[in-house]
Amino acid sequence: MTAKTTSSAVRCAIAAAALCALAGCSVEPWVKPYERDHLADPIMSFDRDPVSGSYTGHVHEAREGARGATGAAGGGCGCN
């Protein structure tokens, strides 16, 4: 994946998402609201504790060349 090609992909994805949102797309939900109790359980959260997620993401980002697309993450540095 080169930076240039991925930038194009990101721009296309953003444009597609914006168009879709503006068009007011709607479909019949295949998982009904009353079937979402498992998904609502806190253990199913992608970032259950943001203060910890942000710190953990920072610990990794400070020591790795890669960055971004962590969803939500988190700290401590010592880069020198």
Next chain:
Amino acid sequence: MKRSFIFGLLALAALRVGHAGVLPEDRADVLLHSYDGGGVTIEGPSVLIRKQFAQKFSVSANHYVDKVSSASIDVVTTASPYSEERTQHSVGIDYLHDRWMMNVGFTNSEENDYSADTFSFGLSQDMFGDLTTVSLGYSLGNDMVSRRGDANFSDEVERQQYRLGLSQILTKNLLLGVSFETITDEGFLNNPYRQVRYVDTTTPQGYSYEREMYPRTRTSDAGSVRLRYYLPWRAAVHAEYRRYGDTWDISADMFEIGYTHPIELGWTFEGKLRSYAQTKADFYSDLFPRAQFQNFLARDKELSTFASQTLRLGASYDIVRGGWKFVERGTVNVILDHMMFDYEDFRDLRVTGVVAGSEPLYSFDANVFQVFVSFWF
């Protein structure tokens, strides 16, 4: 010097949680963190508070401190151990309208040789019967770089971030998350203290040092996919993959798998394995053939070829079940991460008496400890 902008983004990410159609929960978190590894210790608190008002708004604030004591391999081989402190403050506000959510945030980070300000704006919307949440975001950061002991040195960095996120309900037990992020930097991007080494046969050790020099621009792209699945016995497994590439020719892959298991009496346990590997920047070398060998020079181990693994164990205990006064719920949490780094082209210069470039490769382990309390109200 820290990567303050990136942490600013992460702090702002911590302020941006929840689905588009629902404001984030009112909660307060007080965390103490500790990092110990490679001759570096970093400790400090992080306090995050979030509160709704007028049924359409949610405000948040974060106070974060890093107290650094460093005798890392870079420091002991080219400088003197030091201590410093970084303080960061973030504020944010979310506005909910129908299925739309808008958020605005600001982060300031200050240390004695680096100052960073980051503004962030984001939009998200639930759609397709609330099965899908799409989010778009933009951030702008401006950093001021200085160098201790050099009043004549001052430079700037400007960074912009574009992000796209998708959260999708696939089945009644399976969630999908997809993220793309592009970050562009322009300005003084290297560490003003770090040096590279080059072959110098006139010295006893066979090498000498000169200042590193980075390009003044960098653009990176990252994409990630995450899955989270609810198991029949009330537990969750998750998996994540991230691919990264940038204009410095660094490419990286990250895999992660984890398991979360609540039990009776209010306990929740979690375990996680994370594996990361990257290739070096095209201007990185552990030992350059001569001084001023090329325009751009780096010997930052974060830009070298290396791999790391992280093992996490965590536990959480509900301390306020059923509520107490205005507190609806409370938890005490402990998390330990054990990290292992193995470098493929960064050598341990603490070993002397060998031919330059034949020193053993560097590796180190680190332990990261978090303890925090959380209250929902």
